[in-house]
Amino acid sequence: MKGQCVDQQVENEEIEISLLLEAIYLKYGYDFRGYARAHIKRRIMHQMALADLSNLSELQHKILYDRGFFYKILPDFSINVTEMFRDPSFYMTLRREVIPILKKYPAIKIWHAGCSTGEEVYSMAILLQEEGVTDNVQIYATDFNEAVLAQAQQGIYPISSIKEYTYNYQRAGGSGSFADYYTSQIDSVKIDASLKKNIVFADHNLVTDGVFGEMNMIICRNVLIYFTRKLQNQVIGLFVDSLCPRGFLGLGSKETIRFCEHAHKFESIAEEEKIYRKLIK
Amino acid sequence: MKTMSYEAVVIGASAGGVEALSKLLPLLHPRLPMPIIVVQHMSTRSDHYLTQYLDRICQLSVKEADEKEIISPGFIYFAPSNYHLLIEMDRTFSLAVDERVSFSRPSIDVLFETAADVYGRSLIGMILTGANSDGSRGIHKIKQYGGLAVVQDPLEAEIDKMPKSAIQSTEVDYILSLDKIGEFLNQFI
Structure with a gap:
């Protein structure tokens, strides 16, 4: 990819992530808007790939219209890696x-x-x-x-x-x-x-x-x-x-x-x- | 090369990495204008020994990355053991305890992929010795986003699997020995 394309892609992804998090909050009441962005972006991109969707707007549509899908991916937005007597x-x-x-x-x-x-x-x-x-x-x-x-x-x-x-x-x-x-x-x-x-x-x-x-x-x-x-x-x-x-x-x-x-x-x-x-x- | 300026260098190393980094990092000039950010695979029970040791022998300051810390030149940052290290758009660090990626935490891919988003074409990614293929996806993304890919010469690397895997994953710009990597970075002063 050429430099400008990359800048634009990253910028657009940032916008789409913000919109997606807003949509999740408005629709379902779960608020991830204050999460560290790099992390939540990785989780979202991961789910997008798993669902075989090609862009974040498609993912947003699916999350808004398919309640079952949202509740299926919701657990992935929290981190469930822990251990007994950790540290x-x-x-x-x-x-x-x-x-x-x-x-x-x-x-x-x-x-x-x-x-x-x-x-x-x-x-x-x-x-x-x-x-x-x-x-x-x-x-x-x-x-x-x-x-x-x-x-x-x-x-x-x-x-x-x-x-x-x-x-x-x-x-x-x-x-x-x-x-x-x-x-x-x-x-x-x-x-x-x-x-x-x-x-x-x-x-x-x-x-x-x-x-x-x-x-x-x-x-x-x-x-x-x-x-x-x-x-x-x-x-x-x-x-x-x-x-x-x-x-x-x-x-x-x-x-x-x-x-x-x-x-x-x-x-x-x-x-x-x-x-x-x-x-x- | 001098015409291009870079904002940050990310380095990934695994088996044999402690020795390689102990050789490479002390070569770096104290006035190097970009921060160095390193993932070295370690045992989950390791303490701060490596960063303390490297800080003594390096001209640049070596420390473990703290969450929300502002990334600055003059420092070599290490991912804390058992945490993924990510870079945020505002050029600060964040940490995560998510699942291992390619059996690793910290994962080189996680650092490289988030760094590519932030620094784009002003990023240099480097893969050193190691016995797995962590970092290959990351170096591929760095190249895709216009950054520079440098790999330690597999002939010199203690374990050549990770450098070879990186070379297979993307068209790397330079394949260099550790001495040459040091010289290469110092030219940006």
Whole structure:
């Protein structure tokens, strides 16, 4: 392609992506307009190729007129790649620095925002159980993607990932045998039902839904990296309003609140692990 | 070559890459006017050791790319291990933990394809040693968008599969040894 053609193609693609995201928002209420553009563009182009469509306007037409098609591709717009005890040092730090403080509270409320297929939610449940926090604790695990939420609720994972999870568990300071927390099926494992008793799974969209009240800790890992700075500010604002005074916030290892307009409302508990604590106003 | 100016250089390397980059990157002049952005396939459990080591031996500053960081000349940026590195239209980085692409995260294709959108014909893409074919789609898109494709000489590369695959995927502009790649880049000062 000649230079000018390329410039025009990239420019037109940008316009078509903006229109497509607007169309999805107007039609279905899912708002991806504040997502980091390069990423959402890759996902959209991928779906366009899979559907064997030749341009974005065709894709927009299909999304508007074929509701079934939209709901079929929707899960691909969120990222559902996660693991148990992902970044073990994060969980080690929770175990050592945060849980001892939370234990002193009469009741604990924890919100896993953007929980995806639930691996990190069960990691938290294991951690709490091992630290003796079994009563008066409620974990709210939310995601906007109902399909992954259903998977999270089932707690069934491929057996091929268990080796990695066991390694992570041990490095996260696991005090028992990881095999005690699941039962093996043919090619999958099922998380032990006892770990589910304090977990409530619920549909919640961080972009368009409101405050989730009075949490002692919010865990939201590798979600904010997909948002523009503006949307990051909005969502961290939502977390500020959802946390009780001195509540904790745990982010992904490449995420930070340092450049966010709410940064001054937090102190850093473990900068390397991205664990923050809300200051008293 | 001097008549054309380039805004950025993207480099992809896999097996044998740490050694190749340790040889190539220290050659680069501190006043090189364009940023260098690198994907080196690594074990998912690796730490910051590579960037710290390279920062000590390079004349340019070497660091891991942060999400939303503004891309500037004077720096060699590395994709963090276990994250895809993407370039946004406003010339900042974004990170993603999406599925592996061609069994890799970070993926060279993901970096190259998003870079081609942003920099178009003012982009140089380079494929070095490696034992897979990641980067071939990316270098093809860079060429398609008018950018420049440079590949490490397969005869010199520790593992020649990735350079060969890149050469097959598109009409590359230069096939060079690491020394020559260093000289080639330094001419843009």
